[in-house]
Amino acid sequence: MAILINLDVELVKQKMKLKELSEKVGVSNVNLSILKKGKGKGIRFSTLNAICKALECQPGDILEYKEILE
Amino acid sequence: MKTQRHIIIAILLGTLILYGYIYKFIISPIGFSNPTGDLIYFGIVIPIIILITVSFLIRKKVWAEPYFTSKYNYFNEKVRYSKEYNIPKELLLEKVIEITEDSKFKIVNIDNKKFKIFSISLLSHNTFGENLYISFSEKEDHTSMNFCCTTIHGYSSWGRNKKHINKLINQIEESLII
Numbered sequence: 001m002a003i004l005i006n007l008d009v010e011l012v013k014q015k016m017k018l019k020e021l022s023e024k025v026g027v028s029n030v031n032l033s034i035l036k037k038g039k040g041k042g043i044r045f046s047t048l049n050a051i052c053k054a055l056e057c058q059p060g061d062i063l064e065y066k067e068i069l070e
Numbered sequence: 071m072k073t074q075r076h077i078i079i080a081i082l083l084g085t086l087i088l089y090g091y092i093y094k095f096i097i098s099p100i101g102f103s104n105p106t107g108d109l110i111y112f113g114i115v116i117p118i119i120i121l122i123t124v125s126f127l128i129r130k131k132v133w134a135e136p137y138f139t140s141k142y143n144y145f146n147e148k149v150r151y152s153k154e155y156n157i158p159k160e161l162l163l164e165k166v167i168e169i170t171e172d173s174k175f176k177i178v179n180i181d182n183k184k185f186k187i188f189s190i191s192l193l194s195h196n197t198f199g200e201n202l203y204i205s206f207s208e209k210e211d212h213t214s215m216n217f218c219c220t221t222i223h224g225y226s227s228w229g230r231n232k233k234h235i236n237k238l239i240n241q242i243e244e245s246l247i248i
Binding site for chain 1: 168
């Protein structure tokens with residue numbers, strides 16, 4: 001997919017573990033893992049809002065568009 | 071067409087069982103016993119009761135999976151369905167556990183090594199309950215999720231097996247929007 005999820009980068013920046021983020025955001029560890037791997041079908045604004053709040057970042061820091069030539 | 075066949079078989083069996091009971095507890099005690107009545111009672115009614123009892127006793131046993139899912143078991147209905155996701159099977163297993171726990175199914179056993187989930191739906195006024203077996207297998211970069219929903223004892227589930235699987239698939243699809 002052309003939309004990349006940079007959740008792992010932001011987690012490293014904030015020195016936070018996925019489990020900790022999961023507790024702060026209120027989304028299960030499994031769901032965050034799926035999101036981190038870019039295997040989810042979509043992301044809710046409420047989830048994005050909670051993640052940005054917990055990681056003190058902007059949506060653009062988590063989501064990135066990259067053109068993939070097929 | 072299939073439902074019509076189910077109804078006919080159910081009515082036939084029901085009639086035989088009813089006759090068996092009437093024969094054993096009403097006709098026979100008043101002295102009108104005959105070989106056909108005995109044959110129906112001991113050849114059909116008793117074996118069916120034994121089969122139902124045994125099925126109930128072993129329904130929660132993990133080792134009984136081959137019995138319930140075997141294509142040669144003609145006493146229950148099985149619905150199989152397979153769906154592929156591009157999610158690693160470890161993650162998908164966790165995901166399905168999470169979803170199954172929120173559904174009407176009760177998880178009996180999780181095999182983390184063989185990547186299998188065994189869950190059951192409970193007895194209610196219109197069903198004896200169903201067994202749901204889910205297994206995961208990896209094919210290249212995809213994970214194949216295989217469902218097998220079976221009735222405990224019954225030639226037809228009246229569409230419940232298919233409904234259970236569809237509901238679970240929908241819940242999985244929905245939960246992928248995080």
